[in-house]
Amino acid sequence: MNLVRLNRTPILKQLHLEEKLLRKSSTNWCIINDGTDTPAIVMGISGKPSELLEIGSVLRDQVPVIKRFTGGGTVVVDKGTVFVTLICNKDDVPGVQPYPRSIMSWSGLLYNQVFKGIADFQLRENDYVFGNRKFGGNAQSITKNRWIHHTSFLWDYAEGNMAFLKQPARAPEYRMERGHTEFICRMNEYLPRTDFIEKTTEAVETYFSVKNVNLEATEEPCGAEFVPSTRLLSKQELEEALGPQPEIIGVSV
Amino acid sequence: MMISRRIWQKRPPTSSWIFLRPYTSQIAVPSPSPSLFPVQTPSLIGFLSSYAASSFRSVYKISSLEMPTMVSRCCYSNHALADLPASGIVDVPLAQTGEGIAECELLKWFVKEGDEIEEFQPLCAVQSDKATIEITSRYKGKVAQLLHAPGNIVKVGETLLKLVVGDSAVPTSSSDVLESVKPPGSENSPDSKLNKDTVGGVLATPAVRNLAKLYGINLNDVDGTGKDGRVLKEDVLKYAVQKGAADGPSAASVSADCREQLLGEEETYPQTFAEVKWYPDDKTVPLRGFQRTMVKTMSMAAKIPHFHYVEEINCDALVKLKASFQNNNSDPNIKHTFLPSLIKSLSMAMSKYPFMNSCFNEESLEVILKGSHNIGIAMATQHGLAVPNIKNVQSLSILEITKELSRLQQLAKDNELNPADNSGGTITLSNIGAIGGKFGAPLLNLPEVAIIAMGRIEKVPRLSDDGNVYPSSIMTVNIGADHRVLDGATVAKFCNEWKQLIENPELLLLQMR
DSSP, X not given: OEEEEEESOOHHHHHHHHHHHHHHOOSOEEEEEEOOSSOEEEEOTTOOHHHHBOHHHHHHTTOOEEEOSSOSOOEEEOTTEEEEEEEEETTXXXXXXXXXXXXXXXXXXXXXXXXXXXXXXXXXXXXXXXXXXXXXXXXXXXXXXXXXXXXXXXXXXXXHHHTTBOOOSSOOGGGTTOOHHHHBOOGGGTSOHHHHHHHHHHHHHXXXXXXXXXXXXXXXXXXXXXXXXXXXXXXXHHHHHHOOOOOSOOOXX | OOOOOOOOOOOOTTSOOOOOOOOOOOOOOOOSSSBOOOOSBTTTBOOOXXXXXXXXXXXXXXXXXXXXXXXXXXXOOTTTOXXXXXXXXXXXXXXXXXXXXXXXXXXXXXXXXXXXXXXXXXXXXXXEXXXXXXXXXXXXXXXXXXXXXXXXXXXXXXXXEEEEESSSSSOSSGGGTOOOOOOTTOTTOTTOSSOXXXXXXXXXOHHHHHXXXXXXXXXXXXXOOSGGGOOOHHHHHHHHHHHHHHHTHHHHHHHHHHHHHXXXXXXXXXXXXXXXXXXXXXXXXXXXXXXXXXXXXXXXXXXXXXXEEEEEEEOHHHHHHHHHHHHTOOOTTOOOOSHHXXXXXXXXXXXXXXXGGEEEETTTTEEEEOSSOOEEEOEEETTEEEOOEETTGGGOOHHHHHHHHHXXXXXXXXXXXXXXXXXXXXXXXXXXXXXXXXOXXXXXXXXXXXXXXXXXXXXXXXXXXXXXXXXXXXXXXXXXXXXXXXXXXXXXXXXXXXXXXXXXXXXXXXXXX
């Protein structure tokens, strides 16, 4: 498995890279991005902005909204988010079948190793939690021969940013109607950031023989033009999603 | 895994074979890969299910169409049916993608009707919960029909598409393999009462089905003019027109209702009809609510002698002010905009020119100088034009105005403004620039004597004293005034005062209490 370490790489760039590696490469990859450069909202592939976001606030604060190529829910990411992605050939992980539950369980085992002795880590429904508070959200995409499982870990987050997200209609049962601040927690209360990244790398090494590579290595296997489906939503799309609002102020300076 | 093999009875050539589509499956059958159900002998027995026959029957809700000897999937054995073509149409269902997952959303198709596909070729992408999954084909064949459109929720076991498998393409003796449901024993009554809809007996693409649904048309009632009796878009439209003509007023009122419902959502309505070759029809729209009120108020306003005064206001300082408010804002629920500052400075200016904030009594020829500055804000909502007002602006801070404005905006959006919010206004601001235009010539909101229309703040080039060009944010305003009460000089002086406060907001501090 090739391990790529990134630091403050923009999340859009990371997602483009991941999609390319999933679809075009034939090797296994692990990508760890230690924070993204600016705050952004990342929705799942079928996310509808009007249902998931407080669009008025998003537009006013000009927060970029990205629709990624994997399923799952909506997150606000910033420099306090640590991203860990695994891209594997379906036959390269013993005991893991290429469908969601199987991959999710296996990832739970992996992270169990990371947090052993540190915190009450669990895979709960599809989330990583300490106790009953979520600190990591997951999403996947499964293709003919490969799959990707990527996680955004809440190392730290800004309270204000959570205000961009509506209470989602589809939520795991264990959430029990809690608002964002009651439902999530920060990883920084449990272990240092560098420790987390190191332990994750070690855990991956128990399943694969890992080779550290740099970003240039990701260019090689892919060759031909690849057009990713992950994209930034335009201001117009968001405004349309906002729907008819009483037009009282629209001075656009 | 037991295969159920049924022998089809030979039928007279005029009738068609029965293909029942499966209903929702309640079984979670673990499948090793997210592809379609395995087929035991691909070429001849296109039987997809791996269920035992008995469990199959109990799971799939068999409609009354089923004959005891018939099975609900396309199934041919060439032993008994030597004179039928070797290939056939197979239903391809959404297989189980993980235990506990009962349904998926179809995200996109990778193939279209008529495409030749290979074994293991990706057919579509679905989403379940956290994962997007590519569904691959277990067969080599040709896509006969896609049964779902992207965005549809598909239950596990429900048919996703129909494939023609086998060596030949769609058989030329197409009547035999047409997917049209006829109950056994009543094949001579093509318009059987038995519910063909539920078994999807009509050949039509998902787009055509959606169109028919939109018009409330039963596809079975439409004559298909396409190949194999397929119902085309034109057939649906033609039928809709005929139906409309036959039904007369009821059709017109249905469409009128649709139009009414969609008032204010015009951006979506034309899209639906963009591709439709529709025969234009007159539509009658009765006016209600805000629109009805507008008829009355505007008719009265038109009787008043208006004059209009136009001025440009430099908003550079206002832009900086707003930025400062935003940067120093710690409350995430408050969003700062230009309007509250404009409203407050308007109130300050009106304190100096109280005639601008007055009402005129025609009968007694009296002008009532109003004590409160209740500034109305015109809002275009999906229910029509609403003008709620902020009461006593003279006593409110800019922050309080911001909050009140937000409250009124939310109520207007939800059509929950109460009469108190809508009445008692003393002057009105209309930010038509929010929608577009340089400036308007607004009509008074009676019994007020002044109304101000504000255009967009635009960045335009200006010449400095030394002849250099610099950018400036300029807003054009048009003050409409009742010439029975106000004269040009009063309005001009008032406007100068307001303009000065906007261009030099620090002057507000001099006068604030």
